[in-house]
Amino acid sequence: MDEETRALLTLVLAGGGLAARRALACARPCVAAALDAGPVAWRQAGCSPGQQRRLAAPDAGALNDALRWLQQADHHLVAASDERFPDLLRSIPEPPLALFVHGDPATAWHPAIAVVGSRSPTPGGRALAAEFSTGFCQAGLAVTSGLAAGVDAAAHQAALAAGGVTVAVIGNGPDLVFPSHHVALQREIATRGAVVSEYPPGTPARPAHFPARNRLVAGLTVATVVIEAANRSGALITARLAAEAGREVCALPGSVRNPRAAGCHRLIRDGAALVEAPAEVMALVAPLLARALPDLQSRLQAPTEQGRRAHLPAHLASEPDYQTLWKALDHDPIPMDSLIMHCGLTAARLSSMLLAMELAGIVVCEHGRYCRNPGFPTSTAS
Structure with missing residues (x-):
């Protein structure tokens, strides 16, 4: 296991207040360098005497247990500085130093x-x-x-x-x-x-x-x-x-x-x-997700290209409401009120459906108006 992973585990296992350990981690280019800086730097970051003792002499048993766990398939340690660490979690008042993840x-x-x-x-x-x-x-x-x-x-x-x-x-x-x-x-x-x-x-x-x-x-x-x-x-x-x-x-x-x-x-x-x-609920969060959608599609590798070549996803195409909405959409942006009139659906229902279609990469939103993704074939789901 690399030195940075050991250092991060040592910092996590030190316990105590998050603020001081986060300050210490941010004070150097990497966590390993922060630990190598020694007791004076630890104290300056605000680490308590107990935290300093545990940083100087980490619990070998707990450290080895964590290292063994990480060696197993689909076990991950995601540091707050890691690009895999969720952006939403970074913005909370007390973000964790790292996440232990079993899975993807x-x-x-x-x-x-x-x-x-x-x-x-x-x-x-x-x-x-x-x-x-x-x-x-x-x-x-x-x-x-x-x-x-x-x-x-x-x-x-x-x-x-x-x-x-x-x-x-x-x-x-x-x-x-x-x-x-x-x-x-x-x-x-x-x-x-x-x-x-x-x-x-x-x-x-x-x-x-x-x-x-x-x-x-x-x-x-x-x-x-x-x-x-x-x-x-x-x-x-x-x-x-x-x-x-x-x-x-x-x-x-x-x-x-x-x-x-x-x-x-x-x-x-x-x-x-x-x-x-x-x-x-989905109508409440739709504006936030629509603003974040380009970054989310990029980060999640959303099936935009696959969606552009294929029919509507099966769980959408099997529902008559989605077929109706797809037929009402065009390559020119259409406002929500027009879609409501064409489809005979409520604003809340339409918002949730449009969000699902945006996430599938088959609909795009421009200034509050919706249209088919230009790369998605007009012959599908017709």
Whole structure:
């Protein structure tokens, strides 16, 4: 393993406040140089005496465990300075020093919605988590959650069942599973998406880790949707952190007699968007994603060229609404109100459909007007 990886692991394993370790990492051209600078530089960066001791004499067992984990297939350590580190996560108040990723690191770049909520949802709440997650995946978005019992698990499972992308952010080391009955689910997410943690291998789940985990769930996504949350639910922490990071916060209302809906009602009173369908969430985030789309397509290597040569993706072409929208589009940009008149669909529904088609590389948006991608053949899906 190279010297820089060892140095980064040493910095992660030093623990303690992130700010001082981040300042130290940024003070030199690389982390290895920052550690080589010695105790005076560590102290100047603000490292505590405990952090300085651990930097001078790292835990050899923990370091070797982390190195062994990284030697396995599909195991990655992504530093904050790495081009694979998600830009959205860089902009939160307390970005991690690095991410341990089991799976494909590029998955964390995929435009995503966080779906969070109660660990003991009602059957209706679990069904709503599945419905929203399925809708997001069908529109080409990823679903991110915390792999907890209840709403989190339902969201991940629905995303996988829909053939979509899902990211699990966990509050323990990437080699451990919490709760323990999610072994198979965590393995499947790692195989088809990514399991992400800022904690090194061997780190057990601790109560203090979960608010920190929640900030990553919020930071990796453009919006957080809360489905059934009591007044003291951890999902409310995720929602607050999402708002602080400048992301959309949405909540589903429920019965006033359901204590699991009380937190959602509080969020709505405090300014969260009241949503009743996945399309309403996608309409909220569509402008942000449209602005970011060129960079996202480049970064994710979106199938623009393939899409230009092929028919509409199967999951779009099989729906009559998409066929209707495709026929209404032309090579000249068309405003949204004209598309609404031509298609007879709501603005929210059209926004989510257009977003899915943009992500597939078959539609482009110019100054709020939509047209077919000039390179996409007019003979397809006609």
